[in-house]
Amino acid sequence: MEGLWFTEIHGKSSGITIKVKDVLKCVKTKFQTLKVYDTEDYGKLLTLDDIVMTTEKDEFIYHEMIVHVPLFSHENPENVLIIGGGDGGTLREVLKHKTVKNVDMVEIDEEVVNTSKEFFPNFAKAFESPKANVIFDDGIEFVKNKKAKYDVVIVDSTDPINVGEGLFTTDFYKNCYNILKENGILTNQSESPFHSPEWVRSIYEKLNRAFPIVKMYRAEVPTYPPGIWSFGFCSKVTYPVENFQKNRFNEYKLKLKYYNEEIHKAAFALPNFVKELI
Amino acid sequence: MEGLWFTEIHGKSSGITIKVKDVLKCVKTKFQTLKVYDTEDYGKLLTLDDIVMTTEKDEFIYHEMIVHVPLFSHENPENVLIIGGGDGGTLREVLKHKTVKNVDMVEIDEEVVNTSKEFFPNFAKAFESPKANVIFDDGIEFVKNKKAKYDVVIVDSTDPINVGEGLFTTDFYKNCYNILKENGILTNQSESPFHSPEWVRSIYEKLNRAFPIVKMYRAEVPTYPPGIWSFGFCSKVTYPVENFQKNRFNEYKLKLKYYNEEIHKAAFALPNFVKELI
Numbered sequence: 007m008e009g010l011w012f013t014e015i016h017g018k019s020s021g022i023t024i025k026v027k028d029v030l031k032c033v034k035t036k037f038q039t040l041k042v043y044d045t046e047d048y049g050k051l052l053t054l055d056d057i058v059m060t061t062e063k064d065e066f067i068y069h070e071m072i073v074h075v076p077l078f079s080h081e082n083p084e085n086v087l088i089i090g091g092g093d094g095g096t097l098r099e100v101l102k103h104k105t106v107k108n109v110d111m112v113e114i115d116e117e118v119v120n121t122s123k124e125f126f127p128n129f130a131k132a133f134e135s136p137k138a139n140v141i142f143d144d145g146i147e148f149v150k151n152k153k154a155k156y157d158v159v160i161v162d163s164t165d166p167i168n169v170g171e172g173l174f175t176t177d178f179y180k181n182c183y184n185i186l187k188e189n190g191i192l193t194n195q196s197e198s199p200f201h202s203p204e205w206v207r208s209i210y211e212k213l214n215r216a217f218p219i220v221k222m223y224r225a226e227v228p229t230y231p232p233g234i235w236s237f238g239f240c241s242k243v244t245y246p247v248e249n250f251q252k253n254r255f256n257e258y259k260l261k262l263k264y265y266n267e268e269i270h271k272a273a274f275a276l277p278n279f280v281k282e283l284i
Numbered sequence: 285m286e287g288l289w290f291t292e293i294h295g296k297s298s299g300i301t302i303k304v305k306d307v308l309k310c311v312k313t314k315f316q317t318l319k320v321y322d323t324e325d326y327g328k329l330l331t332l333d334d335i336v337m338t339t340e341k342d343e344f345i346y347h348e349m350i351v352h353v354p355l356f357s358h359e360n361p362e363n364v365l366i367i368g369g370g371d372g373g374t375l376r377e378v379l380k381h382k383t384v385k386n387v388d389m390v391e392i393d394e395e396v397v398n399t400s401k402e403f404f405p406n407f408a409k410a411f412e413s414p415k416a417n418v419i420f421d422d423g424i425e426f427v428k429n430k431k432a433k434y435d436v437v438i439v440d441s442t443d444p445i446n447v448g449e450g451l452f453t454t455d456f457y458k459n460c461y462n463i464l465k466e467n468g469i470l471t472n473q474s475e476s477p478f479h480s481p482e483w484v485r486s487i488y489e490k491l492n493r494a495f496p497i498v499k500m501y502r503a504e505v506p507t508y509p510p511g512i513w514s515f516g517f518c519s520k521v522t523y524p525v526e527n528f529q530k531n532r533f534n535e536y537k538l539k540l541k542y543y544n545e546e547i548h549k550a551a552f553a554l555p556n557f558v559k560e561l562i
Contacts, residue, residue: 023300
């Protein structure tokens, strides 16, 4: 194990380790420390405060799942809000839906977007869309006192510590509820039930205080804490499996690497130890 | 990161790392190097040739999935064969099925069973069952020229290298086919589609040469190469989802931590990149 290795510890004392070919960027932004590495196994790797945000090789799993599950559960998603998601991967997937007319993306840290444009062209091309409206602001403030205008809100945040902490509160979730139209849907990344059960329990308690319908779905993200990665699906009236938009899904013929109709439904089946948690 | 760390590299140059509290056993057996570590995050950890076989904390996922999917797909599993599985975890799960009258477990390395009895009492209690018949032999030889007597064969092996290699050949799979009764089922661990796509492609090509019905199902095993872990489900006539034995499942009321009816079905939904592989 010679050379430079990036190691992220999950739990108390275990984690992942990835050999680094080169350090491409290392900068302290106004909000966090941002680094970009080039790696052999995962291509380019973006970290914030030394936590993996995304890698070129496995990003498709997270981005496809946080986007297509809510958008193919909604009859006609036109106006979408992304909180966070500064790398542009979530925006890229949202823009694959022809129904979408406008996407507001509220990212607190402009440097994340700049970094994406510099090193992740496969993500950053989404910023060029005339439908994309990038706003550099605090998502917590942005959702306050807005009228109900969005069809889907996607919270693509860091972990519930440091800069991301305020995106995991009951107040924030209630404000998200309020800016959603009557058949609106929210999804968020909701951490690892295996490695962070306390976080997961707390997130779902709070989501349940804000939304009448709260479900968890899951995927496997190799560079996140291992085992299941979970996503919250919250809505005012919509059940995700029953409301799968088969016609639109078939019409679009998207070339996706992870998501499909069976995955949309199967993702909501949860192991017993996860069910007991939420 | 001070102290002793166990690191297993997957892919070219990435992997998992786990802090070790103590080295409990380190021995060269006739077939491989066996080590037992005590760890903070995963409890006791067993390695063979420095590859993680199982840990106390996450073993339930692998063992429940390799056993209950085939056994709850079979109308009346009475006679079961386990190839490998020397730690006893697979045997323990098989014995939870009241229909089972006999389990032959063929393990090549007696030292694995001895180690389980010494350090993994939660696994090794299964060896005390009068239904369990432990045979120390080479699984490849054992399945040759036997008559069709088993309802279910479970291949709980190491990777397709070194001592495990012969358990991933077309000849071996054909011999397994021959020792299964007319409605027999085989499951095996079939590696990580994300990290070892070549292995997975090769395994399924060979399984398809031996069995008319071949499906893949999946689970997330934190201490195996990250992302999806896959299992092969092969049978002469049985489709696993359609043939789920709901009555027996409901009757047993097993206290399981991972497997349930929804998981049984959802596990067969595969991401696009996995479908393209097999």
